Amino acid sequence: MAETILTIESVSKRFGATQALNNVSFNVEKSEVIGLAGENGSGKSTLIKILCGVHQADSGTVVFMGKAHAPESPSQAERAGISVFHQEIPICYNMSVAENVFLGNRMPVKRGMPDKKFMVLETKRLFRELLDEPIDATKLMRNCSVAERQMALLVRALRKSATLVILDEPTTALAPGEVQKLITIIRGLKNKSITFIFISHMMDELIEISDKVTVLRDGKVVGEFLRGGYNRDELASSIAGKTLDADKKKIRKLSDKIAIEVSNYRLDEQAEPINIAIKSGEIFGVAGLAGSGRSDIVRSLFGAPPAYDGQVKLYGEDISIKCPQDAIQQSIGYLPEDRKTMGLFYAQDVKFNLGIANLDQWIENGVVNLRKLKRLSEKFVGMFNIKMAGISSKITSLSGGNQQKILLSRWLAIQPKVLLMNEPTRGVDIGAKQEIKEIIRQMALEGVTFMIASAEIEELIALSDRILVMNTRAPNCILAGKEMTKEKIVEASA
Amino acid sequence: MTKQAKAEKRSLRLAFGGRDVGVLVANILIAIVFSFLAGGYFSSYTLLLLLRQTSEVGIIAMAMTILIVCGEFDLSVGAIYAVVGIITGLLFQNFGVNLFLSATAAMVLALFLGYLNGLLITKTGMHSFIGTLATMMVFRGIAMVSTGGRPVSSLPKMPFFTIFGEGMIFDIIPVPILWLLAMCVFLFFILHKTSFGVKVFATGDNREAAELAGIDTITIKRYCFMLTAFSAGIVAFTSIGFLRTATPTQGQGLELEAIAAAVIGGTSMMGGVGSIFGSFLGALIMAQVRTGLVLMGTDAFVQDALVGLVIALAVIINVQLSKKNSV
Numbered sequence: 001m002a003e004t005i006l007t008i009e010s011v012s013k014r015f016g017a018t019q020a021l022n023n024v025s026f027n028v029e030k031s032e033v034i035g036l037a038g039e040n041g042s043g044k045s046t047l048i049k050i051l052c053g054v055h056q057a058d059s060g061t062v063v064f065m066g067k068a069h070a071p072e073s074p075s076q077a078e079r080a081g082i083s084v085f086h087q088e089i090p091i092c093y094n095m096s097v098a099e100n101v102f103l104g105n106r107m108p109v110k111r112g113m114p115d116k117k118f119m120v121l122e123t124k125r126l127f128r129e130l131l132d133e134p135i136d137a138t139k140l141m142r143n144c145s146v147a148e149r150q151m152a153l154l155v156r157a158l159r160k161s162a163t164l165v166i167l168d169e170p171t172t173a174l175a176p177g178e179v180q181k182l183i184t185i186i187r188g189l190k191n192k193s194i195t196f197i198f199i200s201h202m203m204d205e206l207i208e209i210s211d212k213v214t215v216l217r218d219g220k221v222v223g224e225f226l227r228g229g230y231n232r233d234e235l236a237s238s239i240a241g242k243t244l245d246a247d248k249k250k251i252r253k254l255s256d257k258i259a260i261e262v263s264n265y266r267l268d269e270q271a272e273p274i275n276i277a278i279k280s281g282e283i284f285g286v287a288g289l290a291g292s293g294r295s296d297i298v299r300s301l302f303g304a305p306p307a308y309d310g311q312v313k314l315y316g317e318d319i320s321i322k323c324p325q326d327a328i329q330q331s332i333g334y335l336p337e338d339r340k341t342m343g344l345f346y347a348q349d350v351k352f353n354l355g356i357a358n359l360d361q362w363i364e365n366g367v368v369n370l371r372k373l374k375r376l377s378e379k380f381v382g383m384f385n386i387k388m389a390g391i392s393s394k395i396t397s398l399s400g401g402n403q404q405k406i407l408l409s410r411w412l413a414i415q416p417k418v419l420l421m422n423e424p425t426r427g428v429d430i431g432a433k434q435e436i437k438e439i440i441r442q443m444a445l446e447g448v449t450f451m452i453a454s455a456e457i458e459e460l461i462a463l464s465d466r467i468l469v470m471n472t473r474a475p476n477c478i479l480a481g482k483e484m485t486k487e488k489i490v491e492a493s494a
Numbered sequence: 495m496t497k498q499a500k501a502e503k504r505s506l507r508l509a510f511g512g513r514d515v516g517v518l519v520a521n522i523l524i525a526i527v528f529s530f531l532a533g534g535y536f537s538s539y540t541l542l543l544l545l546r547q548t549s550e551v552g553i554i555a556m557a558m559t560i561l562i563v564c565g566e567f568d569l570s571v572g573a574i575y576a577v578v579g580i581i582t583g584l585l586f587q588n589f590g591v592n593l594f595l596s597a598t599a600a601m602v603l604a605l606f607l608g609y610l611n612g613l614l615i616t617k618t619g620m621h622s623f624i625g626t627l628a629t630m631m632v633f634r635g636i637a638m639v640s641t642g643g644r645p646v647s648s649l650p651k652m653p654f655f656t657i658f659g660e661g662m663i664f665d666i667i668p669v670p671i672l673w674l675l676a677m678c679v680f681l682f683f684i685l686h687k688t689s690f691g692v693k694v695f696a697t698g699d700n701r702e703a704a705e706l707a708g709i710d711t712i713t714i715k716r717y718c719f720m721l722t723a724f725s726a727g728i729v730a731f732t733s734i735g736f737l738r739t740a741t742p743t744q745g746q747g748l749e750l751e752a753i754a755a756a757v758i759g760g761t762s763m764m765g766g767v768g769s770i771f772g773s774f775l776g777a778l779i780m781a782q783v784r785t786g787l788v789l790m791g792t793d794a795f796v797q798d799a800l801v802g803l804v805i806a807l808a809v810i811i812n813v814q815l816s817k818k819n820s821v
Contacts, residue, residue: 304706328708336706343706345699347766356696357707363689410707 003030005195006051006069006164011060013046013219020046022219023060028164033186033196035210037203037239039429040399043219044199048166052084053077065163083157084166091141091149098123098137101156126155130192131185147178151185158194165189166197171205172427175290176455183209201429202456203235217241240430252465254279257315259449260301260418265310267296272474273310278418278451280315283444285460286453287489288470295337297470298420298453302327302334314417328357333411337422337453343407344395351377351391354406358414380409384439401432408439412448419443421452425459437463457486469493516815517759517775520808524779528786535789542667544781549670550729552777554748555755556681557725559773561718562756563685564711565698565765566615568719569626570607571726571752572745573633578604578730579740580637583646593654601727607633608723612716630749637742645741649734659735670732677728682770684721694718698765755780758808760815779804 006028013021021043028034038044049055051062053071062069064080071077074084091100098119102108108115108122123137131151141149150170157165167186171179186196186209200206206213213230215223215238223238257280265274274297278284288294300307303321312319314330321327327334336342345353355362355373362373377391384405388398395403404425411419424440425433440463444450454460460467466480469492476492529536554571561568578600585596607629615625649655661669685691696704697711704711726745734740759776761768783804787797 302706323710324706324708325710334706336703341700342702343700345696345703345766347699347762348695352692352695356692356704356709359689359692363692366688366690368687368689368692 004028005030005065007061007063008047009061009063011047011050011057011062013043013050013055013058015046019219021050021057024216024219024221025060026214026221026224028195028197031190031193031195032211033190033198033209035206035213036197036199036216037206037213037235038216039239039431040401041429042216044216045168046219047216048084048168048197048199051077051082051166078157078160078162081161081163082166083160083162083164084168085150085153085157085170086168091153093142094140096120096138096140097135097144097148097152100141100152101126101137101159103156104160123155126159127151130155130158130189132188133185145178146173147175147181150174150182154185154189158189162194164195164197166199168199169201169427170198171200171202177289179205201427203232203239203430207232207235215239236430240434254282254465258313259315260451261313262301263311263313265297265312266308267293267300267473268308270473271308274475276468276475276478278449279465280449281444281447282465283440283450283452283463285464285467286451286470287457287460287467287493288476289493290455292470292493293473294453294455294470295422296473298422298451299334299336301418301451302332302420304334328414331414331417333357333414333416333419335407335411335419335421335424337426339400339403339407339427344403346396348395349392350381350388350395350398350406353395354380354391354409354413357410361413376413377409380406380413384409385435399429399432401428401435404428404432404436405439408436412443416448418449418451421450421454423454423456424452425454425456433459457489460484460489461486514760514769514772514775516811517772517779517808520811521775521778521782524782524786528782528789532786532789535786540785540789542671544778544785545671545674546668547781547785548774548777549674549732551748551751551755551780552674552774553677553725553729554722554752555759555773555777556678556770557722558749558752559756559759559761559768559770560681560685560691560694561722562753562761562763563698563765563768564694564715564718565701566622566715566718567626567753567763568608568611568622568722569749570611570630570633571722572748573630573637574604574607574723574726575730575733575745575748576637576740576742577607577633578727579734579744580640580646580742582730582734583649583740584640587646587649593652597654597731600730601724604723604727604730605720608720609716611723612719615719616712616715634742634746641742643742645739647739649738651738654731655735655738657735658731659733659737668736670736673728673732677725678770678774681721681725685768685770690714690717695766698767700766751780752777754805757812758805760812776808779808 004027009025010023011021012023024043024047036044046055050057053073053076056070056072064082069080071080092103098116101123102119108118110118120137124135127133127135131154133151170182174182190196198209211227213225213235214221217239225235258277259280259282261277263275271293286294286297301312301321303323303326306322312321319330321330345356351373354377362369362376374391381391386402386405388402395406398406425436428436440450452460452463461484464484466478467484467489468478469476469489471493479488525536558567558571581600581603582596585591585599586593611626611629614629615622657669658673659670663669663672685694693709693714696707696709697714701711733744755777756768756773757763757776758779759769759772759774761773780801783801784797787800
């Protein structure tokens with residue numbers, strides 16, 4: 001029997017009217033990888049914040065390495081040996097990898113100056129021993145990839161003798177290849193007696209990496225799945241709390257009208273030309289690895305920025321799109337891949353965020369008409385079942401999934417002929433994912449043409465009528481119907 | 495009332511001037527404190543005096559608010575104010591140009607200087623602080639060189655001066671107060687009631703998202719710089735109208751007072767947050783503290799220090815308030 005390193009015993013936590021955690025208990029064994037799953041608002045983050053000292057539990061006990069664990073600050077938790085990795089990586093971008101690894105109260109010093117040479121050598125050694133990875137330790141953090149930054153943080157935590165590492169959605173910003181590498185690294189460290197709690201919305205990752213997946217819902221533990229003893233659907237319905245309809249796939253009969261046609265379309269000077277014709281009401285997927293041009297082709301059709309050259313026809317008419325204004329003029333919308341940096345207006349309320357792309361619907365002769373904006377917002381809020389206090393709540397008070405639905409509404413409000421999308425369900429929970437897919441299907445039936453770039457292959461297969469696979473900035477093939485399988489897409493991408 | 499309706503009402507209050515109420519309450523509290531400390535403070539005379547004192551900083555602070563909301567600010571505004579006064583006076587006195595024409599020419603120049611600021615910042619992407627610090631020095635230089643550093647003074651009594659500065663309505667209300675109120679209404683309309691205002695908020699809140707929502711943020715920023723320069727021109731007219739003198743050194747420090755007033759009024763230097771009424775009240779707080787201290791007979795040197803303390807205090811309270819609101 002393995003040694004128990006962390007025991008969580010009937011922990012509860014309440015914020016005002018919300019019972020964030022309700023009698024949560026589970027154990028973590030030494031050198032185990034625990035997957036923690038649950039929708040947004042299920043209590044995952046609250047639990048993590050209690051473990052790392054941001055919040056304190058109202059009742060219940062936590063025992064870590066045989067001692068009661070009730071840290072009052074993150075640094076106290078870190079001293080006890082628990083390290084947490086959040087989605088935003090706290091690093092100094094203008095310092096080298098080595099300096100970041102040694103950042104803290106006690107940097108190695110030689111004659112009163114930081115000992116850079118020692119730090120570089122030591123960092124290289126740590127990378128080799130702990131991660132089995134080479135690294136250029138003198139490289140500035142700003143020039144590193146996300147994966148390298150994560151590794152540097154991991155090394156920093158392990159150097160401070162962390163024994164339990166909590167990874168909060170570490171893979172959202174990583175390319176597929178990098179995800180595999182991270183998984184390999186976690187496996188390697190597991191053999192060096194490091195224990196992990198791994199949080200992710202991606203079920204395949206959870207299944208692949210976890211020895212045990214613990215599912216939280218509404219602040220309670222609702223399921224524990226041991227490796228090998230469950231299938232994907234069981235896990236999914238446990239997370240969502242209801243049986244999700246498996247993505248039923250029908251081959252639809254599409255109209256013969258061509259909505260958007262691009263010819264001799266080149267992303268840059270060297271790129272091979274792309275020729276595609278997308279039918280009216282079609283959902284057209286674009287797959288490919290990061291950097292394959294997958295998201296560039298979608299972005300460029302919105303003019304942000306435009307492609308190198310090529311012709312675009314919208315319902316038979318030549319159009320020229322140089323910037324987003326041109327695209328919107330032609331009733332083309334674009335849902336960007338990063339909600340936080342490219343989509344939301346943080347200081348503003350829900351209705352502002354919803355109405356910003358179609359000002360002419362609620363601004364008459366240059367003057368704001370709030371009643372019209374409210375009516376417009378309420379229409380979409382009702383239609384898409386968006387949960388919030390009201391349309392005048394701050395956008396930040398909404399969950400990720402509901403924020404995404406607001407952004408989707410922003411573009412549907414312009415009554416688009418074509419809606420371009422980049423990662424439409426990134427960072428939203430399973431339930432909201434399902435709802436967003438449903439909205440896309442519904443709108444496609446009503447004649448909106450979709451072009452969707454996504455890294456989530458299953459999602460593309462479930463949604464798309466056809467899928468274009470991009471490979472090194474060139475179109476590789478277009479798959480349709482039964483040909484759209486994960487294997488074929490992966491094969492065509494690599 | 496149901497919980498949801500309550501939350502709805504609360505968020506409405508927050509979205510439309512929750513912070514303004516805070517600044518208003520602060521104004522009233524300060525007025526009450528000074529009524530006890532300084533004899534004769536609580537009177538209609540003091541109110542008019544306060545508004546008269548607020549007019550210059552207030553007009554610029556309100557225009558600057560729009561600029562700050564769009565994500566920039568302008569340190570050259572005091573220098574533009576000097577240029578407009580000097581050019582108006584020079585054209586009229588030394589070249590014999592009709593006064594209204596001189597003023598129009600000076601205003602066109604102000605708009606051009608504002609445009610230059612906008613061009614510099616949006617083309618090079620440099621920070622407002624550096625860009626407008628540089629143009630502040632250049633514009634101040636223009637004002638100094640055009641008169642050799644001497645003031646343009648002893649201008650005759652003219653209707654133009656009466657309209658902008660000297661006039662009294664009902665023999666009691668100085669016209670600059672009217673200009674202050676008119677600009678308040680005008681700028682409030684621009685920022686809070688027009689599509690331009692909506693775009694200004696979007697630009698300052700998240701520039702990339704604004705671009706992707708089809709907003710030409712470069713143009714928006716340029717217009718905001720021009721609007722600030724325009725307000726500096728209006729203030730220059732009220733000043734030259736009242737004093738019938740223009741000095742090339744006038745308006746030094748005006749830019750910082752205007753930014754301070756905006757910040758006291760709840761405008762966020764990060765962009766995307768601010769209100770015209772709030773900045774108006776912010777300028778009023780600064781004027782109240784100054785006037786109250788004078789009436790109490792406080793040393794002039796102590797006054798500046800205390801105004802500084804008020805700014806710090808106001809911002810601390812604002813940060814606390816906005817923290818509370820965002821939860």
